[in-house]
Amino acid sequence: MKKLLLSLFITALALATNAEDGHQLWLRYQPVNKALVTAEKQSPTIQIAKQELETYYNGANVTLKLDATMPDDDGYRIVANTITARREAGLLYGAFALLRGEKAESHPAFALRLLNHWDNLDGSIERGYAGESIFEWFHLDETLIREYARANASIGINGSVLNNVNASPKMLTTPYLKEVKKIADILRPYHIKVYLSINFATPMALKETKTADPLDKSVARWWKKKAKEIYRLIPDFGGFLVKANSEGQPGPGDFGRTHADGANMLADALKPYKGIVMWRCFVYGANHKGEDRVKQAVSEFKPLDGQFRDNVILQTKNGPLDFQPREPYSAVFDQISKTPNMVELQITQEYLGQSRHLVYLAPMWQEFFSFVKPSSLSGIAGVANIGKDRNWCGHHFSQANWYAFGRLAWNPALTSGQIAKEWLVQTFTSDASFVETMSRVMVESREACVDYMMPLGLHHIFKFDHHYGPEPDGFKADYPLEWCPVYYHQADKDGVGFNRSHTGTNATGQYRDSIARLYDDVKTCPENLLLWFHHVPWTHRMANGNTLWEELQFRYNQGVITTESNYNLWHNRMQQYVDHQRWLEVDARMYDQMQNAREWRDTCLGYFRQFAEP
Amino acid sequence: MKKLLLSLFITALALATNAEDGHQLWLRYQPVNKALVTAEKQSPTIQIAKQELETYYNGANVTLKLDATMPDDDGYRIVANTITARREAGLLYGAFALLRGEKAESHPAFALRLLNHWDNLDGSIERGYAGESIFEWFHLDETLIREYARANASIGINGSVLNNVNASPKMLTTPYLKEVKKIADILRPYHIKVYLSINFATPMALKETKTADPLDKSVARWWKKKAKEIYRLIPDFGGFLVKANSEGQPGPGDFGRTHADGANMLADALKPYKGIVMWRCFVYGANHKGEDRVKQAVSEFKPLDGQFRDNVILQTKNGPLDFQPREPYSAVFDQISKTPNMVELQITQEYLGQSRHLVYLAPMWQEFFSFVKPSSLSGIAGVANIGKDRNWCGHHFSQANWYAFGRLAWNPALTSGQIAKEWLVQTFTSDASFVETMSRVMVESREACVDYMMPLGLHHIFKFDHHYGPEPDGFKADYPLEWCPVYYHQADKDGVGFNRSHTGTNATGQYRDSIARLYDDVKTCPENLLLWFHHVPWTHRMANGNTLWEELQFRYNQGVITTESNYNLWHNRMQQYVDHQRWLEVDARMYDQMQNAREWRDTCLGYFRQFAEP
Numbered sequence A, B: 001m002k003k004l005l006l007s008l009f010i011t012a013l014a015l016a017t018n019a020e021d022g023h024q025l026w027l028r029y030q031p032v033n034k035a036l037v038t039a040e041k042q043s044p045t046i047q048i049a050k051q052e053l054e055t056y057y058n059g060a061n062v063t064l065k066l067d068a069t070m071p072d073d074d075g076y077r078i079v080a081n082t083i084t085a086r087r088e089a090g091l092l093y094g095a096f097a098l099l100r101g102e103k104a105e106s107h108p109a110f111a112l113r114l115l116n117h118w119d120n121l122d123g124s125i126e127r128g129y130a131g132e133s134i135f136e137w138f139h140l141d142e143t144l145i146r147e148y149a150r151a152n153a154s155i156g157i158n159g160s161v162l163n164n165v166n167a168s169p170k171m172l173t174t175p176y177l178k179e180v181k182k183i184a185d186i187l188r189p190y191h192i193k194v195y196l197s198i199n200f201a202t203p204m205a206l207k208e209t210k211t212a213d214p215l216d217k218s219v220a221r222w223w224k225k226k227a228k229e230i231y232r233l234i235p236d237f238g239g240f241l242v243k244a245n246s247e248g249q250p251g252p253g254d255f256g257r258t259h260a261d262g263a264n265m266l267a268d269a270l271k272p273y274k275g276i277v278m279w280r281c282f283v284y285g286a287n288h289k290g291e292d293r294v295k296q297a298v299s300e301f302k303p304l305d306g307q308f309r310d311n312v313i314l315q316t317k318n319g320p321l322d323f324q325p326r327e328p329y330s331a332v333f334d335q336i337s338k339t340p341n342m343v344e345l346q347i348t349q350e351y352l353g354q355s356r357h358l359v360y361l362a363p364m365w366q367e368f369f370s371f372v373k374p375s376s377l378s379g380i381a382g383v384a385n386i387g388k389d390r391n392w393c394g395h396h397f398s399q400a401n402w403y404a405f406g407r408l409a410w411n412p413a414l415t416s417g418q419i420a421k422e423w424l425v426q427t428f429t430s431d432a433s434f435v436e437t438m439s440r441v442m443v444e445s446r447e448a449c450v451d452y453m454m455p456l457g458l459h460h461i462f463k464f465d466h467h468y469g470p471e472p473d474g475f476k477a478d479y480p481l482e483w484c485p486v487y488y489h490q491a492d493k494d495g496v497g498f499n500r501s502h503t504g505t506n507a508t509g510q511y512r513d514s515i516a517r518l519y520d521d522v523k524t525c526p527e528n529l530l531l532w533f534h535h536v537p538w539t540h541r542m543a544n545g546n547t548l549w550e551e552l553q554f555r556y557n558q559g560v561i562t563t564e565s566n567y568n569l570w571h572n573r574m575q576q577y578v579d580h581q582r583w584l585e586v587d588a589r590m591y592d593q594m595q596n597a598r599e600w601r602d603t604c605l606g607y608f609r610q611f612a613e614p
Helices: A002-019 A044-056 A088-100 A142-154 A174-190 A217-233 A259-273 A293-304 A362-369 A396-410 A416-427 A432-453 A485-489 A513-520 A527-533 A548-573 A580-612 B002-019 B044-056 B088-100 B142-154 B174-190 B217-233 B259-273 B293-304 B362-369 B396-410 B416-427 B432-453 B485-489 B513-520 B527-533 B548-573 B580-612
Strands: A037-039 A062-066 A076-079 A082-085 A112-116 A159-161 A193-198 A239-242 A276-280 A312-317 A341-346 A379-383 B037-039 B062-066 B076-079 B082-085 B112-116 B159-161 B193-198 B239-242 B276-280 B312-317 B341-346 B379-383
Touching: A037 A044, A044 A062, A044 A088, A044 A174, A062 A088, A076 A088, A082 A088, A088 A142, A112 A396, A142 A174, A142 A396, A174 A193, A174 A217, A217 A259, A239 A259, A259 A276, A259 A293, A259 A312, A312 A379, A341 A362, A362 A396, A362 A416, A362 A432, A379 A396, A396 A416, A396 A580, A416 A432, A432 A548, A432 A580, A513 A527, A548 A580, A548 B548, B037 B044, B044 B062, B044 B088, B044 B174, B062 B088, B076 B088, B082 B088, B088 B142, B112 B396, B142 B174, B142 B396, B174 B193, B174 B217, B217 B259, B239 B259, B259 B276, B259 B293, B259 B312, B312 B379, B341 B362, B362 B396, B362 B416, B362 B432, B379 B396, B396 B416, B396 B580, B416 B432, B432 B548, B432 B580, B513 B527, B548 B580
Parallel strands: A037 A062, A062 A082, A112 A159, A112 A379, A159 A193, A193 A239, A239 A276, A276 A312, A312 A341, A341 A379, B037 B062, B062 B082, B112 B159, B112 B379, B159 B193, B193 B239, B239 B276, B276 B312, B312 B341, B341 B379
Antiparallel strands: A076 A082, B076 B082
16 A cells, blocks of 8 residues: 555656656647637648647637738737738747737847757767757657747747758768758748758768869769759758868868858859858868967958858857857957858857856847847857757756747847746746746846856866866867967966957957957956956956956855855745746756856966965 | 064054054044134033044134023034034034034934943953953053043943943942042043943942842932942932842842832932933843743833832833844833833844954844834933954944944934945045945845844844854753743744744733734734744745745845855955955954854754754
């Protein structure tokens, strides 16, 4: 009897547990089957919009209308339970908007709103912290992929690059392409196009050509044939994403050709089908080896500006280094004007605590947009934080970064707080105490992370390889210098920071004049970027009168205190608002975050102290 | 040469050090010798007012005027550099007010604004945390006493009880009285009257009577004679403060007489000279032994109300127990209506971190005034935190409690923040960053102390005797039960807190009706007094939805986090505003406070956890 009770208890627990494992993301509407939805036209996309509303909309009947006089984009207009749109996609987005409670006209800021999956063909994910890839080649979980598509559609994402930018040549083989077709078929009604990262040397690696020289005719021919094959399988295939001549990846440089030569050859192959090439500017250690790493992208690409085909877009990370907790924006956005630009953001928190830390990234992305106008960009890509973990993202609060990326890709004018509240209400509860408290915690979390990891413009003092903990004394003689923390903080008895002003590497000179002047002068350089651009004495006076060393200590401590305060709020005040499993899982991670923050502070201050207080 | 330089350096250091050891308190005006001051009348008090202004006032000439048409109190009016007052004291107070920058008419809320020194004749101080007594009998430091008088006058204090309420009979012997006269002579021009605590059995203890029975004629005669002697030496002697039949002190109860019998006998002796008797209501363990300790004062004194002479004032501690970080107000103030009341506050931080913790007490005192109207009281006394330490109070920020006591005794409508800012500007610097930051730290410090020591109405869980650290499991079989922490928190598996509602000791029943109803019902009892009045299950729901146990944990953590945040502010941001010695001394104490707060949290939560999470 005792055994039976125990087993019943375990079953009940398992059920309760499954119910709130976070898998539903922000899509927790209860079926009400209330509203009737009418539409003039039938189609798979319209069918999804209808079904979402008929199942979940807790209001009056809804009409879906296509209107050819509306702007030619994915936007929608919601007036008195009628959703009007130019495209079917607009009706779908309008349906999700209505479910969220929106009633307005809304148009996306970016035409391209893409997720980049750094998923390898073996199921592993580079910089993935939520389990293996959801794209299980030759064993596709169609239900999971459909859930993925629905979640993306609900926040306006309209493209997925399915594989890692460090791409395998196998990706373009016919067996894999047939699998890609299956995924594309599932995603299509959700208005999501499929893209692929390609290995520039694919034909040579597959031994189908002798070279991968983009100016070699056999190579160009191969790509044209491959494009034809792809589009036969996937008529709306989006295009290629390319990492070339960067961190060991092959590229046109291997054959004495330029990035433009390489990109254009691919662009020509895709052009007949309206496909695009997204060519990454994340290039260093190649033609400009030895130059300050943050300058190399501009050095490489500025001379090529104007030489690209019109279906090539340059894709550049928000900052000039590599997704640090805080970077200045990349000067590529100031220097490339004749080629379309898109920005690559990182949703997965490679350098911001991965899936262990609650760090909400919307404030970081909005900071970027305060320097680079969304209207100057042709698209936006986010490196996904999605894996096969039941809750998709590892940390329940990392779901908010996926959500916020989608919302900002649609409307970068939304505030971080608005998006956080929207997400909290949908994901947890509308209780005001919870939403007010946790939205504040979320909005402050990125600055706290900067504080406990790398305040005042410090950067890249991570442990080698895994990019999680601190290693300020990191130096390996057999590693490229620009992978070593000591190269980036340059701490010595005279001061700390990387001199990138005109007396140093002159990285400041790559910015547009007004910004260049601001950053170049230690007196006007924003203090949150001070050590990015200047080597500054420990006794340097900050605006608040503190010495640099005092302020550095203050910031590290403040970051830790914020994590303690947040953990105290979650652990002792929030339990009542959240189902037990999610509360517990977040709780364990916030505890770790607090401990990690202390480790960051103690390690970094301990290291810098030897120079600051010799 | 090297030696000479070193010695010069040490001298310079010593000078710099002495200059900022905190001895100047809030009186740091620089001599400017600018204004001429005219007064119609000459007197020692007016001379002090003149001298302060002529030396330090950085403005136009000042006129001092006595005006018999003004209200008969210590107030003043400042209009266009003319100070007008009914009394000479008003001119003195007006002078200090003008130096502070005030220009207005102002009158004191309390006629009696007294410091109570718990100083023993051997130089030790009960609950003193700043060195030995400034009153060195037979070796009086007249300069120090004059500085003490000036500081008190600058904030309106007009009386000092020189010795401990646990009083030695020797205090009233002629040699000591001659010393008291010397002190009185120094204090007089500063408008500060001298009072003495007396041992009720003095004549018997000195073997000058056979009994101390207040109804015995020889005893009454002795006191009359003693009064005559005192007033011959000190014509404006203020009167007696009496702790009788409490904690081992003798009293009328020892002879079967009431407190009224005792007080009246003394009152009769002082009456011819307009002296007063301040009779303390801090009585327990006597006639009502075994009753809830917090009820005993009302039980003892309410039946006697109406039986006291008109020069007797009952002096009652703000709360019914003993200067805990948070107590409800004492019901004595509701129950005694025919006898004048005065409140006894504790400036020395016996139970609030002593001189190690930065805890600013003004918010606590204002909380008291929100329940007990100042206009219902005849006077206010503060147990002083003054000793022979160079900085007077041990902790530089404890000076603020002395200052705030004086300012609130004059005007209880001032806010804690106003007083803190006033004090910070005079004591440190007027720099807005410093004043804004540190006034916030000060204003929040008392609630933080409650949080890390005894939140939600917990009380008296201090280590035995020294009243500093935590000892929640404190129990000694040979101690009175009401000295043991376990008696006060009553934690068990069912809950925590002291049931003082009508189902318990009914201490709530001693309050005026509206308050009694509020406190008696667990649903309406203010949560910050919950465990003072109720034994509450660990799972009790707080207004914010938390369980009691969750909220207790939240509060303890929050208190610690506040001390960490404050330490971080002081250690890493405030150094630039404060001279090195004071910065360093405060810094060391704030570090200790942070560590102590952690000890409080860890000890108390660890102890309570065994019941809350069995």
